[in-house]
Amino acid sequence: MTLPATTVLLLSVDEAEALAQSLPAALAQDGAEVIVVDNACGDRTAEIARAAGARVLELERRLSYAAAINEALRRSAGDAVLLLNADCVLEPGFLAAARPRLQEAAVGSVAPKLVRASEPALEHTLGVIDAAGMTVDRRRKNGLVGHGLLRGAHERPGEAFGADGAAALYRRETLMHCALGDEVL
Secondary structure, X not given: OOOOOEEEEEEEOOOHHXXXXXXXXXXXXXXXXXXXXXXXXXXXXXXXXXXXXXXXXEEOOOOOHHHXXXXXXXXXXXXXXXEXXXXXXXXXXXXXXXXXXXXXXXXXXXXXXXXXXOOOOHHHEEEEEEEOOEEEOOOOOEEEOOOOOEOOOOOOOOOOOXXXXXXXXXXXXXXXXXXXXXXXX
């Protein structure tokens, strides 16, 4: 079996409506295996995911975000992993643009520019950046890069301390180096 280039772990906690918007965009990314993590949902998450053609990981009981993602990481195999919230809609070609950065020796993760929207659909963007990465100051206080700026800001790649948790692309090897035992988060 050939490993997928990228595994997209799309976590849902009773977010079937948001998933109906975000899942098609995730599935349209070239070289991606999309796994919907159904965190003991009581809605139509699993049904929507299967109908769209995504693999579904149904958790029997509700877990914390960290525990749910750790379980999904154990049950997936892509050499790159995109952690994605159900209300995040990827633009066409996102992985094709972001994944090459992971080939650079000193890069273990990619923080995408997140643009706010009134609804989880690309046509409802508000044109304002939610985050273009995270920083940490010398007091160890974190901040969001570009928060509140117009969408056109931060057009070129740059260094960031990390990615906002809503969408973060990692080299699996980097995640495993950060793990304590088999727990990354």
